[in-house]
């Protein structure tokens with residue numbers, strides 16, 4: 001993944017700090033999209049309302065990697081419902097890479113990584129510093 005070094009670091013408070021849960025439908029969509037994008041990465045944007053992630057905006061995966069598209073979305077900070085990102089790791093490892101940590105630090109404050117085989121348990125949430133965060137899955 002290429003990072004555009006010219007993009008200034010955000011100075012405003014990050015949205016998404018109070019996210020505490022994700023709806024099961026949204027979780028299922030991101031896991032299915034991860035499977036459907038194989039062997040490529042899938043990437044998407046998370047929307048939350050009242051602290052609950054209800055929507056995953058799917059970005060088409062490409063050979064170049066989905067995170068380049070995520071970075072373009074990071075230039076749209078005005079919509080407060082956009083709280084973070086989700087992307088897949090076809091390798092199955094769902095720990096953030098160095099590039100992931102740079103993305104997390106720059107944009108949003110809740111980030112999900114889904115790892116192969118993309119079952120209901122093979123994902124992890126992280127905060128903007130890359131620290132694992134527990135969020136609830138709700139119906």
Ligand SMILES: [Zn+2]
Nearest residue numbers: 089096097100
């Ligand atoms: Zn990653």
